[in-house]
Amino acid sequence: MTDQESSGGLDRRTAMKAAGATLGMAAFAKAVAPIVEWTTTGGSVDEFLQKHYRELTPDQLEVVLRRIEAETLEDYGAKVTVEDVPPLENTKFGYALNLSVCIGCRQCAEACHEENNHDRASHNSYIRVLEMDKGSMDMETGRVDYDHAVPQSDKFYMPIQCQQCDNAPCVTVCPIEATWKEPDGIVTVDYNWCIGCRYCEAACPYHARRFNWSKPEIPAAEINPDQSYLSNRIRPQGVMEKCTFCLHRTRKGKMPACLEACPTGARVFGNLLDPDSEIRWVLENKRVFVLKEELGTRPQFYYFFDE
Amino acid sequence: MRAVGIGAIAVLMAFALRSAALSGPEQEQASPVTASDDLPAKVGRVIIRRPKSRPAITIGTDPKTGEPVTANCSTCHSNRVSDRTTNSADQLDEFHQGMAMAHGGSTCVTCHDAAADSLRLADGRLLPYEDSMQLCGQCHGPQLRDWRHGAHGGMAGYWDLTKGDRIRNHCTVCHDPHAPAIEQVMPAPPPNDRFLNSSAGNQDHD
Numbered sequence: 001m002t003d004q005e006s007s008g009g010l011d012r013r014t015a016m017k018a019a020g021a022t023l024g025m026a027a028f029a030k031a032v033a034p035i036v037e038w039t040t041t042g043g044s045v046d047e048f049l050q051k052h053y054r055e056l057t058p059d060q061l062e063v064v065l066r067r068i069e070a071e072t073l074e075d076y077g078a079k080v081t082v083e084d085v086p087p088l089e090n091t092k093f094g095y096a097l098n099l100s101v102c103i104g105c106r107q108c109a110e111a112c113h114e115e116n117n118h119d120r121a122s123h124n125s126y127i128r129v130l131e132m133d134k135g136s137m138d139m140e141t142g143r144v145d146y147d148h149a150v151p152q153s154d155k156f157y158m159p160i161q162c163q164q165c166d167n168a169p170c171v172t173v174c175p176i177e178a179t180w181k182e183p184d185g186i187v188t189v190d191y192n193w194c195i196g197c198r199y200c201e202a203a204c205p206y207h208a209r210r211f212n213w214s215k216p217e218i219p220a221a222e223i224n225p226d227q228s229y230l231s232n233r234i235r236p237q238g239v240m241e242k243c244t245f246c247l248h249r250t251r252k253g254k255m256p257a258c259l260e261a262c263p264t265g266a267r268v269f270g271n272l273l274d275p276d277s278e279i280r281w282v283l284e285n286k287r288v289f290v291l292k293e294e295l296g297t298r299p300q301f302y303y304f305f306d307e
Numbered sequence: 308m309r310a311v312g313i314g315a316i317a318v319l320m321a322f323a324l325r326s327a328a329l330s331g332p333e334q335e336q337a338s339p340v341t342a343s344d345d346l347p348a349k350v351g352r353v354i355i356r357r358p359k360s361r362p363a364i365t366i367g368t369d370p371k372t373g374e375p376v377t378a379n380c381s382t383c384h385s386n387r388v389s390d391r392t393t394n395s396a397d398q399l400d401e402f403h404q405g406m407a408m409a410h411g412g413s414t415c416v417t418c419h420d421a422a423a424d425s426l427r428l429a430d431g432r433l434l435p436y437e438d439s440m441q442l443c444g445q446c447h448g449p450q451l452r453d454w455r456h457g458a459h460g461g462m463a464g465y466w467d468l469t470k471g472d473r474i475r476n477h478c479t480v481c482h483d484p485h486a487p488a489i490e491q492v493m494p495a496p497p498p499n500d501r502f503l504n505s506s507a508g509n510q511d512h513d
Contacts, residue, residue, distance in 0.1 A: 098458070098459075101459075103492070104494060105492050105495065106494040106496075107495060110496075121499065122499050122500070123498050123499040124499075125498060129494075145497045145500070146497065147494070147496075149491040149493055150491060150493075150494050151489075151491065250466065252470065253465045253466065253467030253469070253470030253471060254464070254466070254470075254471070255462065255463060255464065259463075260462075260463040260464075262461055263461055264461065264489065265458075265459055265462065265481075268457060268458050269466050270457075270466050271466070271467075278457030278466075281457070281458060282458050286458070306453075
């Protein structure tokens with residue numbers, strides 16, 4: 001045997017070993033191909049190994065934020081700042097919307113589109129404005145694609161965005177806890193933990209959650225550079241996204257972008273725990289209601305009419 | 308009467324130029340108003356975009372510079388008696404012509420005391436233009452109440468006044484006082500929703 005090997009010949013056993021090893025290598029390469037392909041197109045190994053947002057230590061989070069900034073620069077050519085903005089103490093956010101003065105101009109949706117770095121092609125926004133017949137509350141018949149001068153005299157307009165439910169069905173159905181309710185009432189998503197199963201989209205009675213079917217495309221000059229991990233940073237392809245009440249603004253004391261854009265002052269935002277806040281005055285003095293109250297979702301977004 | 312008006316214009320040409328840059332009562336002017344005292348130490352201001360104190364109308368163009376020449380109300384109205392029944396620009400022989408007037412049954416003098424360059428409340432007291440919200444609130448009480456509680460009128464800046472300033476709209480930022488109804492506008496484009504219509508592309512959702 002040793003004589004044969006030393007003479008350079010191949011016996012059957014060696015040939016079989018070599019063939020087996022080759023086949024094994026090929027099978028392994030085929031098996032890991034999706035991961036290799038994904039890491040070269042969709043994300044880094046670091047991202048793949050990243051822990052859940054709420055399990056990251058401050059040091060690890062810092063590394064993640066800087067990595068996302070670098071990836072945004074590489075992918076989009078935009079220099080951005082990605083922060084982690086923690087919730088404020090003694091604050092629970094509430095939002096109210098006056099349907100008597102909303103004229104359906106969609107400026108809120110447009111401001112959201114820009115503030116939150118939405119995909120330009122789909123013209124996505126966290127806000128959809130329903131055009132409804134006066135006297136009706138049937139959201140099934142409301143239209144979001146109207147394209148004529150507003151307001152029409154026989155219609156009223158109902159902007160709908162995430163209602164930041166206290167009993168949020170989207171949080172309950174998430175199989176991997178990629179979405180949760182923060183102490184200030186905002187329902188957030190860890191876009192890097194989300195697997196894109198879309199259960200939450202199906203569970204939400206308000207169609208407040210959207211899926212990133214494609215990688216968001218935004219020209220570098222239009223990217224809002226003031227970003228945060230849990231809100232308006234550019235989302236990866238294949239994950240869910242939702243309104244966060246602009247937490248990168250509101251947790252710093254600023255108004256949400258949709259409120260600042262509203263030309264009629266239909267929107268009232270503030271801290272529900274502050275008895276002197278504007279939102280509390282509205283809740284105590286206007287006949288407010290919530291959407292689909294019968295579902296027991298306990299929204300923190302309120303609607304009212306003046307009279 | 309016309310001669311007097313033209314004479315007044317000539318006399319005023321020179322010094323009216325000083326206020327040439329200002330035009331119309333909708334001029335924005337930020338004037339700080341201190342918020343209540345019981346808020347934390349570092350208090351942001353509530354800045355109200357008030358109308359300017361003395362409106363002026365354009366009465367011509369400076370032949371040398373091409374700049375508009377303006378005159379304050381009292382320039383003409385101090386020596387003309389206002390017709391108390393006028394309630395439409397169509398009834399005027401000169402000036403203010405073409406102005407839309409659609410505000411209930413109001414006449415000019417319901418709100419204006421032109422000779423005094425001032426607004427006038429229903430009880431006869433004069434009111435500076437920058438305080439015109441008080442005049443509007445005579446009839447529109449619920450709106451004034453809502454505004455005072457932050458539930459009427461657009462705003463921007465900080466919801467938390469311990470962190471920064473807030474800018475608030477005044478009545479006349481959104482409402483033309485002479486025709487206050489909000490006009491129709493074209494909305495921003497609708498979402499290009501993949502499920503709404505075929506033109507948006509439905510290829511990924513079979």
